[in-house]
Amino acid sequence: MPNTVQALILGLIQGLTEFLPVSSSGHLVLAQRLLGLREPVLTFDIALHLGTLVAVIIFFRRDIAGIVQGILGRGPERTSYTWLLVLLILGSVPTAAVGLLFKDTFEAMFASVLAVGVSLLITGALLLAAGLAGRPRRDLEKMRSWHALLIGLAQGLAITPGISRSGSTISVALLLGLERELAVRFSFLLSIPAILGAVALQVLDLPGGTGLAWTPLVLGGLVAGVSGWLALKLLLGLVRQGRIHWFAYYCLALGILALVLA
Numbered sequence: 001m002p003n004t005v006q007a008l009i010l011g012l013i014q015g016l017t018e019f020l021p022v023s024s025s026g027h028l029v030l031a032q033r034l035l036g037l038r039e040p041v042l043t044f045d046i047a048l049h050l051g052t053l054v055a056v057i058i059f060f061r062r063d064i065a066g067i068v069q070g071i072l073g074r075g076p077e078r079t080s081y082t083w084l085l086v087l088l089i090l091g092s093v094p095t096a097a098v099g100l101l102f103k104d105t106f107e108a109m110f111a112s113v114l115a116v117g118v119s120l121l122i123t124g125a126l127l128l129a130a131g132l133a134g135r136p137r138r139d140l141e142k143m144r145s146w147h148a149l150l151i152g153l154a155q156g157l158a159i160t161p162g163i164s165r166s167g168s169t170i171s172v173a174l175l176l177g178l179e180r181e182l183a184v185r186f187s188f189l190l191s192i193p194a195i196l197g198a199v200a201l202q203v204l205d206l207p208g209g210t211g212l213a214w215t216p217l218v219l220g221g222l223v224a225g226v227s228g229w230l231a232l233k234l235l236l237g238l239v240r241q242g243r244i245h246w247f248a249y250y251c252l253a254l255g256i257l258a259l260v261l262a
Contacts, residue, residue: 007044007216008223014048015055015227019188020235021167021247022254023123024052025159026116030258033113046199047217051224053195056188059232063189080140087186090145091152092193098156099197106159117258119162124251130171131245138177143186147176151186155194162255165191166235170244180239188232 013031017024057064063084070081138147154172158165166187173183238244 004216004219007220010044011048011051011220011223012227014220015052015224015229016231017164018052018224019056019166019228019231021123021127021164021170021244022251023116023120023162023164023167026120026162026164026254026258030113030116030254030261044217044220046203047221048224049195049199051221052228053192053199055225055228055232056191056195059229060185060189063185083143084140084186084189087143087145087148088190088193091148091155091186091190094149094153095156095190095194096197098153099159099194099201103159103201106161112262113258114262115160116162117255117262119160120251120255120258123162123164123167124248124255126171127167127245127248127251130174131242131248133174133177135242136174136177136179136183138182139179140182143178143182147173147178148186150176152190155187155190159198162258164251165194167244167247167251170239174244180242181236184236184239 010028010031013027014024017027063081066075066077066081067085067088069075070078070085075081151169151172154168155165157163158168169187169190170183173186174180178186235244238246
């Protein structure tokens with residue numbers, strides 16, 4: 001279990017990199033190696049993910065409330081929110097399929113700095129491609145089922161350490177022509193069932209009868225949640241301005257550094 005200082009550092013890294021398109025898993029692998037933590041601690045990892053999950057739920061609470069109203073057949077925008085829910089369900093299918101079928105394969109990569117480096121380079125290339133895409137004009141009503149499936153597939157493949165979940169899903173959405181704000185909204189709303197599913201699988205793998213050090217867990221989760229909310233606000237502003245490709249240069253540089261370390 002990380003000590004208090006390590007928990008604060010890892011919580012901050014998780015919160016910022018979970019939502020900024022630079023790969024939280026890749027950063028955590030490198031950070032844990034630098035902090036002397038050779039093996040990830042499952043209970044601490046769950047706490048960090050729960051912290052960022054709370055952040056995204058709070059940030060997109062209006063969309064979530066709209067979806068609930070759509071299910072109940074209420075609200076002036078119930079048709080749009082019902083369609084959004086259908087798209088989110090469709091997008092979650094390939095994510096779940098990839099996660100369940102290839103979970104062990106991708107988890108084995110967490111021990112490889114080389115794999116992280118290559119994956120960060122892929123993330124950088126995706127972000128550059130998204131930056132070169134034309135101005136997106138497709139709103140929610142013009143979004144189709146196959147768009148959701150492709151974005152969900154990108155999210156599923158992002159369980160690879162070094163492939164940014166937000167970077168890959170937002171980039172694919174922008175390359176498909178989705179409006180910038182819609183790309184961010186759909187990406188992070190789609191992350192909610194994905195994070196819940198990942199946490200559920202981790203809970204099943206928890207060993208029984210072990211004592212927990214609550215201070216690092218609570219501190220790490222709290223810092224991850226607060227920094228994650230701030231990162232979401234920053235990312236939404238940059239995507240609106242068409243500047244998501246700014247993060248590409250960072251991912252490319254970090255990927256090269258990881259290859260050198262490997």
